[in-house]
Amino acid sequence: MNPPPDSSLPPEALEAAAACWLSLRDRGMSPEETAAFLRWLQQDPRHGEVFAELELTWRQFDRLAAVPAPVARHDPDLLRPRPRRRRPFGIRWALAGAAAALAVAGLAVLAPRPARPVTETEVGAFRRFDLPDGSVAQLNTDSALEVAFAPAERRVRVVRGEVFFAVAKDPSRPFLVEAGPVTVRAVGTAFNVRHRADAVEVLVTEGRVAVGSAGAADAPAAGAPRAAELAAGDRATVAIIAGRAAPGAPAVEQVAASARQRALAWQERRLEFDDVPLAEVVREFNRYNPRQLVIADSVLGGRRFSGVFRTDGQEPFVRLLESGFGVRAEVRDREILLHVNR
Numbered sequence: 216m217n218p219p220p221d222s223s224l225p226p227e228a229l230e231a232a233a234a235c236w237l238s239l240r241d242r243g244m245s246p247e248e249t250a251a252f253l254r255w256l257q258q259d260p261r262h263g264e265v266f267a268e269l270e271l272t273w274r275q276f277d278r279l280a281a282v283p284a285p286v287a288r289h290d291p292d293l294l295r296p297r298p299r300r301r302r303p304f305g306i307r308w309a310l311a312g313a314a315a316a317l318a319v320a321g322l323a324v325l326a327p328r329p330a331r332p333v334t335e336t337e338v339g340a341f342r343r344f345d346l347p348d349g350s351v352a353q354l355n356t357d358s359a360l361e362v363a364f365a366p367a368e369r370r371v372r373v374v375r376g377e378v379f380f381a382v383a384k385d386p387s388r389p390f391l392v393e394a395g396p397v398t399v400r401a402v403g404t405a406f407n408v409r410h411r412a413d414a415v416e417v418l419v420t421e422g423r424v425a426v427g428s429a430g431a432a433d434a435p436a437a438g439a440p441r442a443a444e445l446a447a448g449d450r451a452t453v454a455i456i457a458g459r460a461a462p463g464a465p466a467v468e469q470v471a472a473s474a475r476q477r478a479l480a481w482q483e484r485r486l487e488f489d490d491v492p493l494a495e496v497v498r499e500f501n502r503y504n505p506r507q508l509v510i511a512d513s514v515l516g517g518r519r520f521s522g523v524f525r526t527d528g529q530e531p532f533v534r535l536l537e538s539g540f541g542v543r544a545e546v547r548d549r550e551i552l553l554h555v556n557r
């Protein structure tokens with residue numbers, strides 16, 4: 216159920232296409248339909264105008280339906296039409312007919328809809344998602360991404376998890392990534408965003424980006440909070456305190472090539488560790504596996520560990536701990552408890 220993509224359609228056909236998109240939006244679009252809708256909006260400025268006009272017509276229908284009959288009869292402002300450009304008589308009736316047809320179908324186009332991820336991954340899954348502008352998003356395990364492109368900007372939101380972006384160059388439309396209270400601004404570059412409960416990490420592999428709290432990176436202006444400028448090889452970590460970004464510009468550190476490789480090894484389904492506490496190793500394995508590792512003896516958490524494993528290699532990792540690191544594993548239904556082998 217896809218409207219015709221031809222941007223040279225006559226007004227009647229454009230209105231019919233807009234009505235079709237409204238119907239799809241209410242039903243709930245798939246990722247492919249969302250991408251097609253964004254492309255349709257970008258094909259011709261008229262598309263967005265007609266879509267907005269039909270949406271407004273529906274809002275007026277919705278408003279009238281919600282008002283008791285006596286009020287509707289005696290409130291002249293409620294029925295007064297909004298000033299608008301005139302359309303031929305037949306087209307106006309076609310527009311009203313499309314709206315009426317949607318009403319008969321019982322579609323509440325304007326009812327508030329909860330935010331839904333455009334695309335997401337389950338625990339242990341990975342996904343490549345092609346954005347409408349030619350950019351690419353690679354989603355790590357248990358991640359979710361929303362897309363809200365507009366004529367003047369390209370905006371996405373990392374709802375949870377970790378996403379690597381390869382951004383198509385378009386100086387006229389900045390690429391904005393929201394992750395909780397943090398915004399990353401780019402034009403054409405490549406970078407990784409990891410959204411944790413207590414912090415957001417941004418690692419740049421190509422080009423430059425600006426990272427800061429909402430309002431600092433996405434709309435820099437006089438008096439706005441400062442944003443940090445990151446170049447290739449830089450990483451910024453923004454702490455999240457009570458749902459807000461920590462005050463001040465994020466601290467930026469230069470990351471060695473080997474450390475960048477370890478941080479992005481997930482793109483090749485690997486976990487790489489170099490002399491890190493076992494507690495951190497366990498946290499990383501738990502991101503990719505439904506059965507969770509639990510350090511039962513706290514003394515184990517501080518032991519240092521190095522190695523390379525597949526993201527789904529939890530069992531070989533546990534066998535290695537048992538055979539060479541003095542650990543005893545107790546397997547339960549949804550957990551593997553790690554004890555000191557006394």
